[in-house]
Amino acid sequence: MVDDVVEGLGHLALGTRLKRLGERMQADTTRFIEANGLPVPASQFPLLAALDRPGGLTIGELAEAVGVSQPGVTRSVSRLTELGLVTVSHEAGDRRRRTVRLTPRGAGIVETARDIVWPHVTAAVVGLCADLDGPLLGQLGEIEARLDREPLDRRADAHRSAAEVAR
Secondary structure: OOOOHHHHOHHHHHHHHHHHHHHHHHHHHHHHHHHOOOOOOHHHHHHHHHHOOOOOEEHHHHHHHHOOOHHHHHHHHHHHHHOOOEEEEEOOOOOOOEEEEEOHHHHHHHHHHHHHOHHHHHHHHHHHHOOOOOOHHHHHHHHHHHHHHOOHHHHHHHHHHHHHHHO
């Protein structure tokens, strides 16, 4: 087995470690989302949630709302447009300003996700991070170890099953 170089570098590679952890959690969440019949990867839900308001948002406002670069948002919006989840329109007075809005299908997916995905993923992450204590690098190591034992999608499934039994 090869040593985990990123973990071994400690604070020097903190950004890389956080990115790796984020990608792992997104992949687990995407599996849970797909298992629940939704055609959208986890990485797109912050954009859809931000757009879940009357009138939509411009590309710049959307980038600001989710803390992502405008080129990144533009790429994501193009993908969401291809999926039929958003529309993009140019503002009458300024063709450079583009407003993004959810389509009825996109709004339906947000509503479904809000009901059958987000609560269970939220509970899975809360459970994953419960009782963490100590220095940040140790906490990250514990989160990674817990995900090794039970990925986030299985944790979300367990929460959903428990919630269904409780009803």
